[in-house]
Amino acid sequence: MRAVIEKCNNSSKRLTEIRSINCSKGQDTVTKYISKRILHSLITLCIVIVIVLALLRQMPIEGYFNNFDKMSQTQINVTLKQLGLKDPLPVQVGRYFVQLLHGDFGTSIKYRAGYSNAKIIAQKAPLSIEIGLISLAIALILGLPLGAAMARSTRSKFKIWDRFGTVLIVIVQAIPSAVYYLLIQLYGSEWFGVSMLFSRSNYATWILPIFSLSLGNIVYYAMWLRRFMVDEANKDYIKLACAKGVSQKKIWNRHVFRNAIVPLVQYIPNSILFTLMGSLYVESLYSIPGMGGLLVQAIKIQDNTLVEALVVLYSMISVVGLLLGDILMAIFDPRISFTGKEGAR
Amino acid sequence: MNSFADLGSSKLESSLNDELKKHVSAYDKCKDLPEDELFTPAEFDSSEAEMGGYSNYSYWKATLRAFLHNKTAVFFLTVIVIVLAFTFIQPLLPNQRSAKTIYNDPETGIQIVNRQPDSEFWFGTNSIGQDLWARTWAGTRTSLGIGFAVACWEALFGTVIGLLWGYVRKLDTFFTEFYNIFDNVPQTLVLILISYIMKPGVNTIIFALCLTGWLGMARFIRNQVVIIRDRDYNLASRCLGTSTGRIITKNLLPYLVSVITLRMALAIPEAIGNEVFVTYIGIGLPTDMASLGNLVQAGRLVMSQPELRYQLLFPTAVLAVITISLYIVGNSFADAADPKNHVD
Numbered sequence: 001m002r003a004v005i006e007k008c009n010n011s012s013k014r015l016t017e018i019r020s021i022n023c024s025k026g027q028d029t030v031t032k033y034i035s036k037r038i039l040h041s042l043i044t045l046c047i048v049i050v051i052v053l054a055l056l057r058q059m060p061i062e063g064y065f066n067n068f069d070k071m072s073q074t075q076i077n078v079t080l081k082q083l084g085l086k087d088p089l090p091v092q093v094g095r096y097f098v099q100l101l102h103g104d105f106g107t108s109i110k111y112r113a114g115y116s117n118a119k120i121i122a123q124k125a126p127l128s129i130e131i132g133l134i135s136l137a138i139a140l141i142l143g144l145p146l147g148a149a150m151a152r153s154t155r156s157k158f159k160i161w162d163r164f165g166t167v168l169i170v171i172v173q174a175i176p177s178a179v180y181y182l183l184i185q186l187y188g189s190e191w192f193g194v195s196m197l198f199s200r201s202n203y204a205t206w207i208l209p210i211f212s213l214s215l216g217n218i219v220y221y222a223m224w225l226r227r228f229m230v231d232e233a234n235k236d237y238i239k240l241a242c243a244k245g246v247s248q249k250k251i252w253n254r255h256v257f258r259n260a261i262v263p264l265v266q267y268i269p270n271s272i273l274f275t276l277m278g279s280l281y282v283e284s285l286y287s288i289p290g291m292g293g294l295l296v297q298a299i300k301i302q303d304n305t306l307v308e309a310l311v312v313l314y315s316m317i318s319v320v321g322l323l324l325g326d327i328l329m330a331i332f333d334p335r336i337s338f339t340g341k342e343g344a345r
Numbered sequence: 346m347n348s349f350a351d352l353g354s355s356k357l358e359s360s361l362n363d364e365l366k367k368h369v370s371a372y373d374k375c376k377d378l379p380e381d382e383l384f385t386p387a388e389f390d391s392s393e394a395e396m397g398g399y400s401n402y403s404y405w406k407a408t409l410r411a412f413l414h415n416k417t418a419v420f421f422l423t424v425i426v427i428v429l430a431f432t433f434i435q436p437l438l439p440n441q442r443s444a445k446t447i448y449n450d451p452e453t454g455i456q457i458v459n460r461q462p463d464s465e466f467w468f469g470t471n472s473i474g475q476d477l478w479a480r481t482w483a484g485t486r487t488s489l490g491i492g493f494a495v496a497c498w499e500a501l502f503g504t505v506i507g508l509l510w511g512y513v514r515k516l517d518t519f520f521t522e523f524y525n526i527f528d529n530v531p532q533t534l535v536l537i538l539i540s541y542i543m544k545p546g547v548n549t550i551i552f553a554l555c556l557t558g559w560l561g562m563a564r565f566i567r568n569q570v571v572i573i574r575d576r577d578y579n580l581a582s583r584c585l586g587t588s589t590g591r592i593i594t595k596n597l598l599p600y601l602v603s604v605i606t607l608r609m610a611l612a613i614p615e616a617i618g619n620e621v622f623v624t625y626i627g628i629g630l631p632t633d634m635a636s637l638g639n640l641v642q643a644g645r646l647v648m649s650q651p652e653l654r655y656q657l658l659f660p661t662a663v664l665a666v667i668t669i670s671l672y673i674v675g676n677s678f679a680d681a682a683d684p685k686n687h688v689d
Contacts, residue, residue: 041525044522044525044526044529045529047526048526048529048530051526051527051530052530052531052534055530055534055535055538056534058538058542059538059541060541170669170672170673171669173672174614174665174668174669174671174672174673175664175665175668175669176614176617176618176621176622176664176668177618178618178621178622178625178641179621179641179661179664179665182641182645182648182657182661183661186648186654186657190651196649280625280626281625295531295533296533296537296626299531299533299534299537300537300626300627307534310531311529311530311531311534314529314531315529318529
């Protein structure tokens, strides 16, 4: 089990990606690089919208009506026409883009008919963001020291922290989150005597959802920090520092940690922005009126405009998050630049 | 050091010594020759030219040895084998009930609803009187089947695309854009659409999960390939005129065996988790069909009553045992398959 975590590198990917971007495009300035990337993302975003629109059109017509069987063909046609579903796809797409350019996310057609989508999101998002940010902060506060302790204890005799952390990582990573969320809710509410359901004013009910949400991130940050720190600690310059007689504390804090945190920093903006999306499981388990189930619900009741609004929002978030992550990483590690060429590719 | 490793290294050492002795003996032969003869060109001997160092290193043997060295992994492998064997043997055992039949009390004729686990119903019965023991194992079969099918497809298709994406530079932009676009199309939308278009069932779920699952795998392989494609040995191969196909299959693929097996081992728990997810959002398998996703979902509905909690806990326990074992075995095997860990 020693190296269980060493190998699950499902994502040292961004680092490599950045390097490959740097290498393939020797840009002149950071601004040029960033503007080019934003332009690129805009094109991607447009294609995503077209695909989503095309997919949504494949949904069965019955889904748009509450009482499909009782309606006559003419009624159906009139409603469909009102929804703009009778037009050919290019017309619909064009109309949607014009609407987007006016900064209009459209109005919901089923979730809350006639209500503006922006308003629906604005009502639900703050709670999700609040809970998400608290849980992210907890994850960073607990996860990073855990990872550092694990990395340091790989050099000690009994490796207590490493063993403990590895067991935790295996359990949280291997068991589907839907399952352990359930168990946390079940036993957490029983042992601590808090209500299973969330209520905004009662802060005791915030504990379990926040803990559930942060658990995955704690493990994630601990796992990767440990791995990067162990890699870093094996490098020659650390051995030199040891040989020179630099204090252990200084080596771990100033050299190993500082270098190991760089690839992780990249995920932080994304994690912060993605709190907006909420968590489907946690929010529905504790009935938190947040963003969590909104997309799934909107897709199921075929509220096309709401789905489109959410997809646009989420895609934009992920694009911006990645970009911010790259910039933040360059700030943390002065060796990374968007300008120079690296390696021999 | 365990005995296996000792055996291997001592063998290697003795064969190396033999090799060295051969060279020494060749030198010994010449030692007594007169000096002028020492500087005359030796006769060409084609068999000498073929001679090289010899090692009895075998990749798979070394992998197996490294894997068996890891006691935890062997333990969990045994657990998997036992659980797997049991899921298939269970229906053949005597006195097993069917997973779909609803059982009635023989005296009153009323359905046996929510019976606590006892000697008759080992895991109890569920809220409509089906045997939970039978359902748990039937569900494990279904879910493992789904997981395995999806994992195989991911490994196969994802690897092929990932190799092309990473190695063939002309395709890089295309695939990167392709990935960026499809990564942003919500998976839920695709899953729900497919569940509308096709009949709900095992095949539909497998198809839906396959359709969206390979992207991550392809991306992962691509990043690995980008890291190693310009290593010196590949550069040398390329300069010597090795064809792209051969570089991919002979230079890159063996290097990736460990990460691919790891991803596959992890893809099975992930697919089971996804199955739980699609059931959760209500587009999973029909409820009468046993699957771990369905069982967890059914257990969730009654979990607020403490005496009915067994309906959630039994399927959850089986699920956890399977996913944790697969995770650990996958990780250990990946470690063992990495040639860097063969030198001990």
